[in-house]
Amino acid sequence: MSIDVAVRREVLGGLLGLARTLHPQEVVLLLRGKAERGRVLVEEYVFPPYARAGRNYAGFPSHMLPIDFSVVGTAHSHPSGSLRPSRADLDNFYGRIMVIVAYPYAEDSLAAFDGRGESLQVAVIG
Numbered sequence: 001m002s003i004d005v006a007v008r009r010e011v012l013g014g015l016l017g018l019a020r021t022l023h024p025q026e027v028v029l030l031l032r033g034k035a036e037r038g039r040v041l042v043e044e045y046v047f048p049p050y051a052r053a054g055r056n057y058a059g060f061p062s063h064m065l066p067i068d069f070s071v072v073g074t075a076h077s078h079p080s081g082s083l084r085p086s087r088a089d090l091d092n093f094y095g096r097i098m099v100i101v102a103y104p105y106a107e108d109s110l111a112a113f114d115g116r117g118e119s120l121q122v123a124v125i126g
Helices: 009-022 087-091
Strands: 004-008 028-036 039-046 071-078 097-102 110-113 119-125
Touching (some): 004 009, 004 097, 009 028, 009 097, 009 119, 039 071
Antiparallel strands (some): 028 039, 028 071, 097 110, 110 119
Protein backbone atom coordinates (compact mmCIF):
# COMPACT_ATOMS: atom_id res chain seq x y z
CA MET A 1 0.00 0.00 0.00
CA SER A 2 1.34 3.42 -0.95
CA ILE A 3 1.50 6.10 1.71
CA ASP A 4 1.27 9.78 0.90
CA VAL A 5 2.96 12.18 3.31
CA ALA A 6 1.87 15.75 3.99
CA VAL A 7 4.19 17.97 6.06
CA ARG A 8 3.14 21.34 7.42
CA ARG A 9 5.34 24.13 6.05
CA GLU A 10 6.26 25.42 9.53
CA VAL A 11 7.32 21.90 10.56
CA LEU A 12 9.55 21.59 7.50
CA GLY A 13 11.00 25.04 8.21
CA GLY A 14 11.86 23.96 11.74
CA LEU A 15 13.45 20.70 10.58
CA LEU A 16 15.57 22.50 7.99
CA GLY A 17 16.56 25.20 10.48
CA LEU A 18 17.67 22.65 13.08
CA ALA A 19 19.65 20.73 10.47
CA ARG A 20 21.41 23.93 9.33
CA THR A 21 22.20 24.93 12.91
CA LEU A 22 23.65 21.55 13.87
CA HIS A 23 25.47 20.90 10.57
CA PRO A 24 27.84 19.02 10.15
CA GLN A 25 26.29 16.87 12.88
CA GLU A 26 23.07 14.97 12.27
CA VAL A 27 19.83 15.71 14.07
CA VAL A 28 17.06 13.20 14.89
CA LEU A 29 13.46 13.98 15.81
CA LEU A 30 10.15 12.24 16.36
CA LEU A 31 7.30 13.28 14.09
CA ARG A 32 3.80 13.66 15.49
CA GLY A 33 0.61 13.78 13.48
CA LYS A 34 -2.15 11.61 12.13
CA ALA A 35 -2.13 8.50 9.98
CA GLU A 36 -5.21 7.18 8.28
CA ARG A 37 -6.20 5.58 4.97
CA GLY A 38 -2.70 5.55 3.51
CA ARG A 39 -2.01 9.20 4.32
CA VAL A 40 0.30 10.57 7.00
CA LEU A 41 -0.05 14.18 8.12
CA VAL A 42 3.01 15.52 9.98
CA GLU A 43 1.89 18.30 12.35
CA GLU A 44 4.85 18.74 14.69
CA TYR A 45 8.16 17.33 15.85
CA VAL A 46 9.64 16.63 19.28
CA PHE A 47 13.09 15.69 20.49
CA PRO A 48 13.30 12.04 21.54
CA PRO A 49 14.59 11.44 25.06
CA TYR A 50 18.27 10.48 25.30
CA ALA A 51 18.89 11.22 21.62
CA ARG A 52 22.52 11.17 20.53
CA ALA A 53 24.03 12.53 17.35
CA GLY A 54 27.37 13.15 15.71
CA ARG A 55 28.89 13.62 12.28
CA ASN A 56 27.79 10.22 10.95
CA TYR A 57 24.99 9.08 13.22
CA ALA A 58 21.83 10.08 15.05
CA GLY A 59 19.65 7.85 17.16
CA PHE A 60 17.73 7.29 20.35
CA PRO A 61 16.83 4.30 22.51
CA SER A 62 13.31 3.45 21.32
CA HIS A 63 12.66 1.40 24.45
CA MET A 64 12.90 4.64 26.48
CA LEU A 65 10.05 6.36 24.60
CA PRO A 66 6.78 6.94 26.43
CA ILE A 67 3.67 5.50 24.81
CA ASP A 68 2.53 8.15 22.34
CA PHE A 69 0.17 7.09 19.58
CA SER A 70 0.56 10.47 17.86
CA VAL A 71 4.13 9.60 16.81
CA VAL A 72 3.96 8.75 13.09
CA GLY A 73 7.68 8.40 12.44
CA THR A 74 11.08 10.04 12.60
CA ALA A 75 13.06 12.71 10.82
CA HIS A 76 16.79 13.08 10.64
CA SER A 77 19.37 14.97 8.66
CA HIS A 78 22.04 13.77 6.26
CA PRO A 79 24.89 16.30 6.25
CA SER A 80 26.40 14.32 3.35
CA GLY A 81 23.63 15.52 1.03
CA SER A 82 22.25 12.02 0.37
CA LEU A 83 18.48 11.69 0.27
CA ARG A 84 18.59 7.89 0.51
CA PRO A 85 18.25 5.95 3.77
CA SER A 86 21.28 3.98 4.90
CA ARG A 87 21.09 0.37 6.07
CA ALA A 88 21.39 1.67 9.67
CA ASP A 89 18.49 4.07 9.03
CA LEU A 90 16.29 1.20 7.91
CA ASP A 91 17.45 -1.07 10.72
CA ASN A 92 16.38 1.58 13.24
CA PHE A 93 13.11 2.53 11.53
CA TYR A 94 10.44 3.66 14.00
CA GLY A 95 6.80 4.44 13.21
CA ARG A 96 5.15 4.57 9.79
CA ILE A 97 7.50 6.93 7.95
CA MET A 98 11.07 8.22 7.92
CA VAL A 99 11.79 11.74 6.68
CA ILE A 100 15.31 12.71 5.63
CA VAL A 101 16.43 16.31 5.14
CA ALA A 102 19.78 16.62 3.37
CA TYR A 103 22.42 19.29 2.95
CA PRO A 104 22.01 22.10 1.77
CA TYR A 105 18.71 21.89 3.71
CA ALA A 106 16.50 23.60 1.17
CA GLU A 107 12.80 22.83 0.79
CA ASP A 108 13.56 20.40 -2.05
CA SER A 109 16.18 18.61 0.11
CA LEU A 110 13.48 16.39 1.63
CA ALA A 111 12.46 12.77 1.10
CA ALA A 112 10.21 10.31 2.92
CA PHE A 113 10.36 6.52 3.07
CA ASP A 114 8.45 3.56 4.42
CA GLY A 115 9.97 0.77 6.49
CA ARG A 116 11.20 -1.07 3.37
CA GLY A 117 13.07 2.01 2.14
CA GLU A 118 10.55 2.72 -0.61
CA SER A 119 10.22 6.37 -1.53
CA LEU A 120 6.93 8.08 -0.62
CA GLN A 121 5.19 11.05 -2.19
CA VAL A 122 5.62 14.20 -0.06
CA ALA A 123 3.57 17.38 -0.16
CA VAL A 124 4.33 20.51 1.84
CA ILE A 125 1.08 22.11 3.00
CA GLY A 126 -0.08 25.28 4.71
